[in-house]
Amino acid sequence: MQYTPMKDSPASPTPPAAFWRELRKALPADGLLVKPGDLGAYECDGLTVYKARPLAVALPRTREQVGAVLRICNRHAVPVVARGGGTSLSGGALPRTDGIVLSLARLNRILAIDPENQTARLEPGVRNLAVSEAAAAYGLFYAPDPSSQIACTIGGNIAENAGGVHCLKYGLTVHNVLAVKMFTSDGVLHELGGPTAEGPLDLLALVVGSEGLLGVVVEATVQLKPKPQAVVALLAAFRSLEQAAGAVSAVIAAGIVPAGLELMDRLAIQAAGAYTGQHYPPGTEAVVLAEVDGDDGTCALEYAHLRAILKAQKAFALDEARTSEERRLLWAGRKSAFPAVGRLAPDYYCMDGTIPRRALVEVLAQIAVLSAQYGLPVANVFHAGDGNLHPLILYDARRPGELARVEQLGGDILKLCLAHGGTISGEHGVGVEKLDGMCAQFTPAELVAFHALKAAFDPYELLNRGKAIPTPARCVEPGGMHVHGGRVPFGHLERY
């Protein structure tokens, strides 16, 4: 490996006047924000615990302007953080105080919907939901549907390899993107992928989920899918979390591939109930939400099979939804679970570990034990069908030392996931807050390889510097989770 690891992302020197002159010239009149009041909205993303004020925010309208901004930043060695909807849950769009934010929000045109080939050609700032809305006229939809789909953008989805409720059956972003046009940090445009997402080397697979470290996507061609003829959703109530988790494992083991298979525990149900007014049967300790789709015949068969398994797994109440309005109501609790849980405590910290589905019962039980040990409540609402946990740790950041304890509990939960053969991040990304977990999941040699790949695309580490891949130096204890009390990641950043 030719990469010489840097120390923890040193700050770049202040850019010279020429940098600002060039930047102003490259952007439209309203395309550069520098006033503190204008920068406020860009200080953080969906992970609001981390905040940093960038030097400026560039708002290009065209891909040519994106390329020009990158070339200027490259020339003056100014770090760049690309930003879509700003909904990242791992700090993917967290600015650097020594760099600029490159907002792709104004590149938001749907360039083409091609019903014959079932594809859409999109600028990166197009919102996820807008794609399915535009495709609906042709009976098509775009499958990845992260819960932030109203606001999150395709560019951000590609950076994070976004999933969603339906990815168990329809795949993640990596399975639904066919091609991209992307600038590397030197402002050179590359075309990767093709009609079948193939290429001489599959750099497209490397770029999807690279958390903005490898390039800035300015156009994506995505696969659309025909909307299923029939969809049935089902809510099954259980008297214990263990039964619900066991039911999920049983459904998967039976070879059913539901379009969605989600689980909510008591704390999550209570929060969702209070938030949406949805009623769950008394005595419910956990619910499983499942959706099956397909042609009329297949859907009916799958539904009958699914229902029988959930009953056999001791679901004590089953509620089904067939019309789209019924389904909307049934899913409302799940879709609002995060904001609903947000009302239970001043702050929550969302984890994203993924485990083999057969380990669900055990891991959830151990999380409950950890939660009691730390004295921090944990709500569970997650994509059970693909083993993607989202434990939400409830806390109050104003209490001194509580955030550090939360991060320690989070670290323990991730260790638990790794011990069961899982991963520290299923879909939210590593960003700034799971860097220490990376030290536990990968060896120093693997981290060096990641840095070398980063350098192959971005030799001066201008794009999202310091995120997603820890320096081997940071992983002081190879193979062990490195979260010292009081030593929180990015300690130099302001915290609120």
Place this chain on the structure above:
Amino acid sequence: MTSHTEAVEQVCATVQTAYERGTPLEIVGSGSRRHWGREPIGEPLVLASYRGIVAYEPSEYVITVRAGTPIADIEAAVAAHGQTLAAELPRGAGPSTIGGAVALGLTGPSRPYAGSLRDAILGARIVTGTGQLLRFGGQVLKNVAGFDVSRLMVGAYGTLGVLMEVSLRLHPQPEESAVCVLACDWATARSRLLGWTGRLPLTGACYYEGRLHVRLGGRAAAIGRAVQEIGGETGSADTFFALRDLRLDALGVPPAALWRLLVPPAAPLDPPASVVDWGGAQRFWATQEPAGVVHALAARLGGQAVRLAGADRQEDVWAAPAPATMALYGRVKAVLDPRHILNRGRLSARW
């Protein structure tokens, strides 16, 4: 177990020595597909004996296997539990291995309906061109920690690492399968396919010699209804196996070179491909046209051409991308195999 550990150490040592000397290695599985791609050179590094299942928990629908495991062995092991590889994998004459399948990166007729091999890969262990054993991805369905280096191995012709182990997603086996054959022109075939996609349980659709072959797979009751709706004559499952393994007669014979044209599925049938697969997105074309002509034709259709095999083994598998992008490929190659030890020249004359 120890013997497997030793085998891995031996591969690392062999590659490290080759790296130090700068001498190329040819990675060999069963050797059943050595005639594909550019001419192999270098000392053979044979992985055929590094085989077997590392981990398989049927309830999880995931299997981890050693690279030298024959595809047929994996299919037999999972079929015993009513399961099948999520991606349908081509094989040559002989016990084609999973390692070879990943290197070539081809997926059979089920690709538009069940995903590609690249879609089904969850993780891998590789030995880099410096002799380092690295692990990427994992055995769970969703994993965004670290760059997706395991998928990068698919279709790289072994030029980015010696694949040692791979974790793959599995699917339930269909309860029942059927093949229908319809005589029609391509335009009719295409429009009928569009009407069925997503509505009927298709698992393959190919068109050649004026006939559309449609394969169905799924729940028995659904198959019966779909066969009725599609109509036509009863076809044979063997058609699809032969197409999968690229031994269908209609694919043509040497001295013509065999190409894949990857195009938007609705693209016109021009050039008159030998066989249309993947509902239109993949067209096989046996031709003696020069590579430049084939690449230009594919580009005109909005796609790409991939050269699978042919008498002239100096031709690159893909057309050269723009120079800056080619340089990017070269830098990625240099990260994983800095001295171009692994399968040198197999994919591209440059490395």
